[in-house]
Amino acid sequence: MKTAVLLLFWVASSHALIPAEVKQQAELRVTHQINPSIALAVYDQGLTDYHVSGWQDLENERQADTGTVYEIGSISKTFTGLLLARMATSSQLSIDDPVEQHWSELVQLRDANDQPITLKQLSTHTSGLPRVPNNMPVFGDDPYGSYDRQLMLEALQTIQPGSAGNRYAYSNLAVGLLGETLANIGRHSFNQLVESHILKPLNLRATYMTLDQVPQEHLAIGYSGQTSTSPWNFQALAGAGSIRSSITDLLAYGVAYLNPPEELSKAMDLATTIHYQQEQLKVGLGWHVRNGVYWHNGGTGGFRSMLMVDPQRGKVVAAITNNSRNDVEDLAIHLMDASQPMREYDFPVPITTDALKVFSGTFQQTGSDRQIVIKLLHDQLFFTAEKQPRQALIYVGDERFKFSMIDVRIQFNQDPQGVIESLDLHGWGEPQKYLKVADQ
Numbered sequence: 001m002k003t004a005v006l007l008l009f010w011v012a013s014s015h016a017l018i019p020a021e022v023k024q025q026a027e028l029r030v031t032h033q034i035n036p037s038i039a040l041a042v043y044d045q046g047l048t049d050y051h052v053s054g055w056q057d058l059e060n061e062r063q064a065d066t067g068t069v070y071e072i073g074s075i076s077k078t079f080t081g082l083l084l085a086r087m088a089t090s091s092q093l094s095i096d097d098p099v100e101q102h103w104s105e106l107v108q109l110r111d112a113n114d115q116p117i118t119l120k121q122l123s124t125h126t127s128g129l130p131r132v133p134n135n136m137p138v139f140g141d142d143p144y145g146s147y148d149r150q151l152m153l154e155a156l157q158t159i160q161p162g163s164a165g166n167r168y169a170y171s172n173l174a175v176g177l178l179g180e181t182l183a184n185i186g187r188h189s190f191n192q193l194v195e196s197h198i199l200k201p202l203n204l205r206a207t208y209m210t211l212d213q214v215p216q217e218h219l220a221i222g223y224s225g226q227t228s229t230s231p232w233n234f235q236a237l238a239g240a241g242s243i244r245s246s247i248t249d250l251l252a253y254g255v256a257y258l259n260p261p262e263e264l265s266k267a268m269d270l271a272t273t274i275h276y277q278q279e280q281l282k283v284g285l286g287w288h289v290r291n292g293v294y295w296h297n298g299g300t301g302g303f304r305s306m307l308m309v310d311p312q313r314g315k316v317v318a319a320i321t322n323n324s325r326n327d328v329e330d331l332a333i334h335l336m337d338a339s340q341p342m343r344e345y346d347f348p349v350p351i352t353t354d355a356l357k358v359f360s361g362t363f364q365q366t367g368s369d370r371q372i373v374i375k376l377l378h379d380q381l382f383f384t385a386e387k388q389p390r391q392a393l394i395y396v397g398d399e400r401f402k403f404s405m406i407d408v409r410i411q412f413n414q415d416p417q418g419v420i421e422s423l424d425l426h427g428w429g430e431p432q433k434y435l436k437v438a439d440q
Helices: 020-031 073-089 119-123 149-158 172-186 190-199 247-256 262-272 329-336 353-357
Strands: 037-044 047-057 069-071 244-246 276-278 281-283 288-290 293-299 304-310 315-321 361-365 371-377 380-385 391-397 400-403 409-414 420-427 429-438
Touching (some): 020 047, 037 247, 073 293, 073 304, 172 190, 244 247, 315 329
Antiparallel strands (some): 037 315, 276 281, 281 288, 293 304, 304 315, 380 391
């Protein structure tokens, strides 16, 4: 695979709601291959701002923009919760209906106390069902793709749920079953119901239920690290994580909760009502609620995402990346609440050869005769120690360096006159302090 070293970024903003330091952080993460692309969006009191950095396809060097379509994973659960609420407010069902009431194939679906499991309990992760079915190939490249309704029904015949209604236990199976149950009630597929009851009323034209609906020119490739991953597809468990969307549509979906269209107003109110609380944990229909903010994150084999809605402040934040290993939740949380820090990465910082010279020297560990040597060779600073391979050092700012090949860091310390007098080494067991004993 090609390594894209040129940073491209695309910004579309009506107003600067995304601070410069957040944009810089996103661009640095792309430049240093933490994330292939990062898409950010903020809505605040009627104003919008977008920032998209990087590549939707690294191999073909296809730049990401606000129209790029990503897998949003478990944020799909909020769509499923909203569909449940929509059908409840239109008198097609009650959220307290037993699930078994809407299945001819299920003789019963009872918890450990022989009580019927309800639709609401499926949506609030309080059904007692496990996270995933016991007959699903969890470790496949596309683990949900071949999992159909028959397999789900077979699993439900063998699973003994725990006690329902009194304990939160996150469950993809539960929300997948909810989606299929709503399909039974609505007499259309789950995908068709979401499209007709949610996507069309909200005019979400860049949100898709299946991979084959996505225009190829807008499709983001997912990655795990720098390795491309297979797209995730869904059948019976679509309600748990099947949806793909652009950053503009994801933001628009969140903004709709601030000022819902009339036909979804009651449903959105019901979906964001707290239906279960366990200490600080509060759950609506598909949504989590903390400090008055509705939120959900998402993750698939090659993507991570976050959506946050603060109705009191009239603010919405959305963030997506096409990398499963490095999420962007810290950026979203910081954009919602600037007092919450962004994750720190030790990115390389430019430094001149003359500036590197001051770090050279021989250092001896306190309480030991062990010595290390920091030496400048051909404009590169190196760490050397007895019986250890030489390690190149990369400057990351504020007198700090990291090893180029392993997770070890060095902090140099100055005396009041600005002369290097010691260093702290972190990464080999307990932190080690070394005092400078000679120049190089």
